[in-house]
Amino acid sequence: MQKIFNLACGSFYALGAYVGVSAVSWYTSAGGPAALFVLPLALAGLAVGAIGFVVERGLLRFVYDRDETFQLLLTFAVVLMMEDAIRLTWGTSPQSTSALYLTYGQVRVLGATAPVYNLIVIAASLVIALLIGGLLTRTTFGRIIRAAADNREMVEALGVDLRRVYARVFTLGTALGTLGGALVIPATAAMSEMGIELIVEAFAVVVIGGLGSMRGAFVGALVVGVLRAIAISVYPELEMLLIYLIVIAVLVLRPRGLFGGAAA
Amino acid sequence: MITTRRYFVKLVGGAAVAAGAGLDAGPTRAQAAPVKLGVLAIRAGIAAPVGTAGLRGTEWWLERVNKAGGILGRPVQLVVEEESNPKDTVERYRKLVLQDKVEAVLGGISTGVTLALGPVAEDLGTPWLSWDGTTQKGVDETMPSPKWAFKSVDNEVEAIVAGILTPKYFKGIKTVAGIGNDYSYGHDCWESYQAVLKRYIPDVKFVLELFPKLGVTDFTSHIAAIQQAKPDLLMCSFWSGDATILMKQAAAVGLFKTMKGVFTTAGGVHDSLKKEFTPEGLLLGYNTMYFDDPNGSALLKRFVREYKAKYNEYPPYECDHAYFNAESYRVAVEKAAGGGTTWPSRAAVVKALEGIEVESLSGRRSWREDHVQMCNFYQGLTTHKNPYDFVTLSPLEVVSTRTAMKPAGAKLFDWINSWKI
Numbered sequence: 037m038q039k040i041f042n043l044a045c046g047s048f049y050a051l052g053a054y055v056g057v058s059a060v061s062w063y064t065s066a067g068g069p070a071a072l073f074v075l076p077l078a079l080a081g082l083a084v085g086a087i088g089f090v091v092e093r094g095l096l097r098f099v100y101d102r103d104e105t106f107q108l109l110l111t112f113a114v115v116l117m118m119e120d121a122i123r124l125t126w127g128t129s130p131q132s133t134s135a136l137y138l139t140y141g142q143v144r145v146l147g148a149t150a151p152v153y154n155l156i157v158i159a160a161s162l163v164i165a166l167l168i169g170g171l172l173t174r175t176t177f178g179r180i181i182r183a184a185a186d187n188r189e190m191v192e193a194l195g196v197d198l199r200r201v202y203a204r205v206f207t208l209g210t211a212l213g214t215l216g217g218a219l220v221i222p223a224t225a226a227m228s229e230m231g232i233e234l235i236v237e238a239f240a241v242v243v244i245g246g247l248g249s250m251r252g253a254f255v256g257a258l259v260v261g262v263l264r265a266i267a268i269s270v271y272p273e274l275e276m277l278l279i280y281l282i283v284i285a286v287l288v289l290r291p292r293g294l295f296g297g298a299a300a
Numbered sequence: 301m302i303t304t305r306r307y308f309v310k311l312v313g314g315a316a317v318a319a320g321a322g323l324d325a326g327p328t329r330a331q332a333a334p335v336k337l338g339v340l341a342i343r344a345g346i347a348a349p350v351g352t353a354g355l356r357g358t359e360w361w362l363e364r365v366n367k368a369g370g371i372l373g374r375p376v377q378l379v380v381e382e383e384s385n386p387k388d389t390v391e392r393y394r395k396l397v398l399q400d401k402v403e404a405v406l407g408g409i410s411t412g413v414t415l416a417l418g419p420v421a422e423d424l425g426t427p428w429l430s431w432d433g434t435t436q437k438g439v440d441e442t443m444p445s446p447k448w449a450f451k452s453v454d455n456e457v458e459a460i461v462a463g464i465l466t467p468k469y470f471k472g473i474k475t476v477a478g479i480g481n482d483y484s485y486g487h488d489c490w491e492s493y494q495a496v497l498k499r500y501i502p503d504v505k506f507v508l509e510l511f512p513k514l515g516v517t518d519f520t521s522h523i524a525a526i527q528q529a530k531p532d533l534l535m536c537s538f539w540s541g542d543a544t545i546l547m548k549q550a551a552a553v554g555l556f557k558t559m560k561g562v563f564t565t566a567g568g569v570h571d572s573l574k575k576e577f578t579p580e581g582l583l584l585g586y587n588t589m590y591f592d593d594p595n596g597s598a599l600l601k602r603f604v605r606e607y608k609a610k611y612n613e614y615p616p617y618e619c620d621h622a623y624f625n626a627e628s629y630r631v632a633v634e635k636a637a638g639g640g641t642t643w644p645s646r647a648a649v650v651k652a653l654e655g656i657e658v659e660s661l662s663g664r665r666s667w668r669e670d671h672v673q674m675c676n677f678y679q680g681l682t683t684h685k686n687p688y689d690f691v692t693l694s695p696l697e698v699v700s701t702r703t704a705m706k707p708a709g710a711k712l713f714d715w716i717n718s719w720k721i
Binding site for chain 1: 344348349351508510512513521522524525527540552569572574577
């Protein structure tokens with residue numbers, strides 16, 4: 037909606053991961069029951085999303101009308117700064133939540149063993165997707181967001197304070213990123229460069245799904261995730277190549293992505 | 301304004317000269333100008349913990365040496381620069397030698413970088429002692445007889461050690477899967493491990509090989525593929541946080557309940573391999589230093605104690621490479637000085653380094669005549685019977701590079717195939 041290319045979304049993800057690790061270790065050392073560790077994890081992930089407000093009001097609002105190159109440079113600068121800030125705060129060693137990942141045990145699903153925590157994350161993602169969908173289609177705020185994405189001037193002419201909308205949308209987006217980072221961390225470990233890793237895949241997802249489309253992002257993410265998993269099982273050498281082949285195919289055959297609007 | 305600043309600079313300069321003259325009074329001080337050593341350490345990215353460990357090992361050495369009066373009476377100073385990509389690191393190396401005028405450069409971890417540093421070190425005529433980087437292209441040496449460059453053990457040694465130990469500890473292995481990072485180290489380790497294992501178990505089948513790129517943090521799909529291939533054993537050459545992640549995600553689906561595991565290099569992140577998700581009975585490699593070695597020297601025990609007190613971690617192997625480099629340089633300088641106090645020429649130091657043996661953290665280590673490190677490799681089966689919250693080794697196997705590293709000038713696979721088993 038803000039028509040801004042934000043490279044820093046990966047850094048928000050990384051930040052959420054690190055803050056999640058810290059919150060959980062604080063929670064465990066304070067004697068909190070292991071079974072409820074997702075609560076402090078998710079809360080910390082959401083709370084640190086507030087940094088989105090600072091970044092939007094402090095930096096991004098100055099470049100909305102500038103050339104996209106400036107936006108890329110600015111957000112890339114944020115990526116580098118966040119990476120160093122993370123290293124300064126948490127050090128260079130990977131941080132992890134130890135064995136909490138295994139707290140919920142495993143289940144057999146269709147003949148395969150799956151960690152219950154993974155299922156919790158999948159369920160949480162679906163709930164978040166539904167909530168966002170509901171917000172966009174069923175609330176006044178959502179209608180304003182969609183309208184602003186279509187035609188900023190008209191929305192402003194109708195008396196909407198776009199600055200406030202931008203700040204809220206960006207903070208919401210950031211909070212989703214940091215929450216995502218926090219939720220993924222029990223299954224893996226936080227590393228300072230994880231943000232950059234993510235951004236490459238995120239761009240593939242967005243290109244496949246279509247810029248500016250929520251449904252596109254959802255389907256694009258599924259396509260990328262599932263195809264990678266299949267490639268690893270069937271022909272591992274293809275894993276990364278396959279994603280880029282699809283990206284190229286989409287760019288050539290359907291440049292606006294699977295669900296992208298005509299203008300994107 | 302300008303006059304004032306000039307005046308100020310003069311004043312400060314004058315004061316410094318006066319102070320210096322005061323300090324330098326007397327002939328005993330003539331030798332006491334500090335000796336500068338350059339250090340190249342990775343500070344960012346996936347190998348940052350390794351670079352940090354190397355730097356900490358060097359700093360610990362520095363403190364001890366300076367407390368004992370320095371080298372030939374000269375205090376030692378470190379000039380630390382960052383190891384990053386080959387191009388920038390070569391620039392920093394040149395800066396260390398040409399601008400900072402260091403006597404020698406220590407450090408270098410990534411073979412991608414040190415492959416480029418080797419020729420530069422030769423060109424600039426200053427000793428360079430590499431912590432963990434080789435000048436190998438794949439498993440082939442590119443600089444068989446260097447003058448100034450001193451290199452790490454060959455990259456594939458730990459995979460060879462693991463290959464030798466696998467048939468000893470795991471009987472009846474018929475099928476093996478491998479996972480490693482998608483760059484030279486991962487591929488070379490896998491090739492070498494296969495070559496060695498085939499010598500011991502001629503009919504062994506390698507059913508799957510996976511090479512995720514460095515920095516991947518989700519191995520769920522890889523683990524599913526490994527489960528599907530149903531190997532008797534999984535070999536993994538991860539050495540950073542990815543080893544911990546793989547271990548945790550494997551535990552979440554009970555992978556090692558159905559197969560054996562060999563982690564050639566995961567000792568690099570040993571204290572993150574928590575008991576909750578790291579099973580007993582995996583073959584685990586600690587590279588060249590095992591912090592909990594029951595036969596460890598007083599030096600090792602003291603280092604481990606002080607490292608833990610200072611950083612709240614248990615030291616990984618890179619500390620030992622770094623300590624050995626610095627210590628071998630000190631001993632070589634004193635050897636080249638022949639008991640005198642005159643600082644020897646760089647060429648004389650290099651001569652003294654060749655074949656020198658010194659006490660490092662892990663025990664006695666030496667430089668082979670062709671400038672390659674010689675040392676012991678520590679591997680063994682993981683155990684939970686220890687006071688820590690992570691796994692350690694029991695039984696512990698100590699294998700020398702004399703057994704597990706190709707001799708100078710040999711071709712790796714010809715050498716492996718020439719073994720009498």
